Amino acid sequence: MTFTKPFSYLLGASMALALPCVPALAANSQSPDAAAVKAVTEQFAADLARGDLKAISLLYTDDAKLLPPNEEAISGRAAILAYFEKTLRPDLVGGARFDHYEIYGGPEAAASISQIRMLDNKGHVVERGKQTIVLLKQGGEWKIHRDMWSDNSHANTND
Template identity: 80%
Template structure:
């Protein structure tokens, strides 16, 4: 099952990025998103995570946002996202996150950000590496996460069960 899921998540992320990048608005020369403003969303996520402020993290999402975690069903809505994060991003388990190697696509009101992510334990050691693809929408002049999908970049298990 793992062999199918990882390539599928990469394909979905690439498809979302290409769809936004080559949308008719982009082809018509619409304004590109401000990369610094788009990056600031994940930087706020990392700063809030380092403080253990999961409520603040949940406010980075649109009301009808969806998380698309690996090997799990979609989590829909800000309240459900907060409940999910309260289980997996507890301050006693996760110390923070670092994002880099951004690719940003889109227009003035919708963007896709693809980045590398490193999850840190409470001592600041890297415990997981992965990629994140988020689709952001601009609402009331502020970028909000509308879709959030990530995968790990651990070597695939090639052994037989």
């Protein structure tokens, strides 16, 4: 019993010394490749501005899933391209801007949370929302594996 008391004091003192390091460790829990993760979303915006929906679909893993608001999941790169051909047609959408990023994860998987503004063909904001994507590193490149978003408009409560 006398051994456990000094041991518990030593353990307590060690923890007291380690606690100031916790914020530094938490700050470093962000993906070490945060710029590359963010670049995927920025590439999505650049491809959308050019109307290149095929290029956008290539940003996704083969078995990716879109999780659009108020719809069933869309699974697989081909189905994602077909969905974008209906919803992101250049005559409907002029582009997107992403900002206020939060990026978490590690060297092989990451999550990116951002604010999104959808633009019309004249560059005017037509929708504001939020996006959460899960990315996986495949062949040395970050690819979108899950993509979920919502808009900031109020739900219609007059049913």
